[in-house]
Amino acid sequence: MAARNSILSESNSESRGALIVLEGLDRSGKTSQSSNLLKYLEGLGHSAELWRFPDRSTDVGQMISSYLTNKSQLDDHTVHILFSANRWEKRSLMETKLKSGTTLIVDRYSFFWGGFLAPEDGLLAPDLVLYLDIQPEKAAERAGYGGERYEQLEFQRKVARCYEVLRDASWKIIDACQPMEDIEKQLQEIVLDCVTICQKGKPLSNLWSS
Numbered sequence: 001m002a003a004r005n006s007i008l009s010e011s012n013s014e015s016r017g018a019l020i021v022l023e024g025l026d027r028s029g030k031t032s033q034s035s036n037l038l039k040y041l042e043g044l045g046h047s048a049e050l051w052r053f054p055d056r057s058t059d060v061g062q063m064i065s066s067y068l069t070n071k072s073q074l075d076d077h078t079v080h081i082l083f084s085a086n087r088w089e090k091r092s093l094m095e096t097k098l099k100s101g102t103t104l105i106v107d108r109y110s111f112f113w114g115g116f117l118a119p120e121d122g123l124l125a126p127d128l129v130l131y132l133d134i135q136p137e138k139a140a141e142r143a144g145y146g147g148e149r150y151e152q153l154e155f156q157r158k159v160a161r162c163y164e165v166l167r168d169a170s171w172k173i174i175d176a177c178q179p180m181e182d183i184e185k186q187l188q189e190i191v192l193d194c195v196t197i198c199q200k201g202k203p204l205s206n207l208w209s210s
């Protein structure tokens with residue numbers, strides 16, 4: 001991600017779980033592939049959970065959901081801070097789960113729109129970001145967008161440009177237009193490597209924006 005990471009030196013990194021994030025435009029296949037990955041890891045006997053952001057189950061998540069479904073109006077800065085707050089309210093549980101050995105597959109995590117980084121400072125850094133790469137026009141052809149505020153081609157073009165700027169060399173870029181089974185196999189291989197590295201003691205780190 002477009003942020004440097006600071007290692008959590010105090011963390012007990014023995015046999016911890018991995019923080020694995022799937023990013024991509026709406027309809028790029030994140031939800032399908034996240035649940036495939038969960039089944040895959042569980043099938044191998046790993047402790048794993050599927051998370052997603054925004055997490056609409058919390059009070060903050062409900063404010064976000066109401067905005068996304070056009071039931072409320074909020075200014076852009078407010079919305080971005082709510083998205084960050086929604087990650088912060090899950091941060092401590094996230095750390096507990098990872099340290100107890102559970103791998104988290106996260107369907108979207110952090111969007112760093114337009115240099116708006118400060119509220120993200122101190123959130124846990126992903127061990128792996130899988131970017132499902134698709135042209136906005138191709139994504140729009142997939143089983144219909146719902147009626148949410150951001151599910152529009154013009155907006156998704158803007159999101160795609162943001163992702164181009166924000167992604168860094170550590171992200172694994174996967175062509176999301178391949179058959180689902182091919183994508184699934186590629187993701188499994190990358191994820192298993194990451195889980196193994198984390199189990200062997202790679203320290204947890206924070207996102208650190210400056």
Ligand SMILES: Nc1ncnc2c1ncn2[C@@H]1O[C@H](COP(=O)(O)OP(=O)(O)O)[C@@H](O)[C@H]1O
Pocket residue numbers: 024025026027028029030031032033142143176177178179180183
């Ligand atoms: N590789 C693929 N090829 C064709 N269709 C796909 C592929 N991956 C996902 N889809 C379809 O696209 C739609 C959106 O997928 P989904 O996993 O919900 O994406 P997201 O969570 O990124 O919005 C679903 O109808 C899904 O079956």
Ligand SMILES: Cc1cn([C@H]2C[C@H](O)[C@@H](COP(=O)(O)OP(=O)(O)O)O2)c(=O)[nH]c1=O
Pocket residue numbers: 025026027031052053054068083084107108109110111150151
């Ligand atoms: C996590 C996050 C999501 N979003 C946007 C991306 C999505 O368009 C929207 C809702 O995300 P999501 O619930 O994942 O929608 P979908 O399942 O349709 O992909 O919120 C942000 O703008 N900032 C954020 O930090």
